[in-house]
Amino acid sequence: MNAGLDFRVERWTLASRSAVAGVVAIALALIAGPFVLGPGAMDRLTILFVYVILAAMWNALAGYAGLVSVGQQVFLGLGAYFTIRLADWGLNPFVSMVAAAAIVGIIAVPLSFPMLRLKNGEFAIGMWVLAELAHLLVNLDQLVKGETGTSLISLNAFDAPLRRATIYWLALAAMVALLGALFVLLRSRVGAAIQAIRDNEEAAASVGVRVLTTKRMIFVFAAFGAAMAGALWLATALTFQPKAYFSVNWTAYMIFMVLVGGIGTFEGAILGAVLFFLIETWFGAAGVWYLIGLGATALLFALVLPKGIWGAIESRTGLRLLPVGYRLDIRSLLTKKNGTT
């Protein structure tokens, strides 16, 4: 009956094409970092890349899939631990980092079976329990020496400038690859299904979405990303103290970045990570007051701007720089209608 209907589904706009081009240009420019930046600036940027990864991964899980976890430090900690473990067995430390993230991704598959049976608050707290459990298990390894911890000694075999540059490039590559993969995933049909599950799980199942399989995909992806961030953090910090890596503070930071930036928006998580990084750079030395300030900011945002900074910008201006949605072009449709009647 409407076989002749003329329509267009818009997925890119001029603004979003420019934004992606801009992001690619920034990423390419960042490659030159080690040639122009001092060691201090390079270390700080590496930390920023790790924050962006953490925020994007938590946002993927909570903002898009509706899986709010307060235990993502389990994957961060395991990523660091397996890096230490593999390096101790003689694997190149840089290869160990990527391999450790892969191992954590594989471990996340069986973990997802019990965890994804849990709903909402149960899942959130269940993940925290899982993190505490992993923390205790890691302490059983003699290599770790309990809470005293250990170091990624094999990195010392590389001279400092080369080591610093390699970690920087690795962090940059990981961030770009993870953001790119997430963007492609969210723009695919799986991305739409993930958001449908977030909004109404039962309805999603009734229109053909394989709920558990789809959730598992994003759960494992987020685990892999957090583990990569953990391995990178270890490479910059060199020391591994289980308490520091399996700390719930990590998830608190992720929540802060995503809530302030804008939960459920691709741009928001990146913006939140940059803001968090700047706040830490400027006020991090203030100790307890810094933490109080962070908490107060998060609270303020939850009350005043529940969709975060980017969410507010998006709903006011309709601007979408990195869009994952669909827009039916009505103008071409109406023109056609008028033309035929």
Place this chain on the structure above:
Amino acid sequence: MDAQGPILVAAGLHKRFGALVVLDGVDLAIAAGEAIGIVGPNGAGKTTLLSVLSGAQQPNGGSISFKGGDVTALSAPVRCRLGLARTHQIPRPFSCMTVFENVYVAASQGGGFSRDESYSRVTDSLALCGMLDIANRPAEALGLLDRKRLELARALATGPSLLLLDEIGGGLTDAEASELVETIRELRRRGIGIVWIEHIVHVLLQVAERLICMNAGKIIADGEPASVMANREVVEAYLGGSAP
């Protein structure tokens, strides 16, 4: 039944919630393209029957076959992909997504269509349900009628052979309901079978060629609408107590 046999056969369906028996031995055979209305007092087990047929709930006993295969153990998404779709009595939109995206999920997942095929399925479903002009509106901004239409558009986009409708006309005005009837008649013309639960019987009878009345978890009458409505047991179930 026609030569190729029924599209769906349910045999001896039982469903309990604790001590409460909601389905008490339901047998049902549906021919391809048939339009069936289901009536019955509140608590008769109508919605539970749809949920068990669609796979949202597992029966405690009995079996269901669809298109000749046993689907009793299959999940709701798998049954949907086979061509068995449903709508919900209380609409369940994907609130943070647009109308278009809501229906796109159904076409790309339940229908399993390619991207371009999904796009045209979505626009076709939206056109049929009169929602093209609000395709880019967020689902959370919709009123009741549009939420009901969205339920229908979404189920339709999965490309069903059999569509289970749960009080799609409930809460609507007569004018709105008759608009919906037109849409459902169009679905019938396309060969889609309909099983429709509805309290507004005169609306239902504009589409249904066969009427089923349920009471207390059992089918108490099944057949040509006029004879079912005249059935003594049906009258008793509706009026409560015995007819004069």
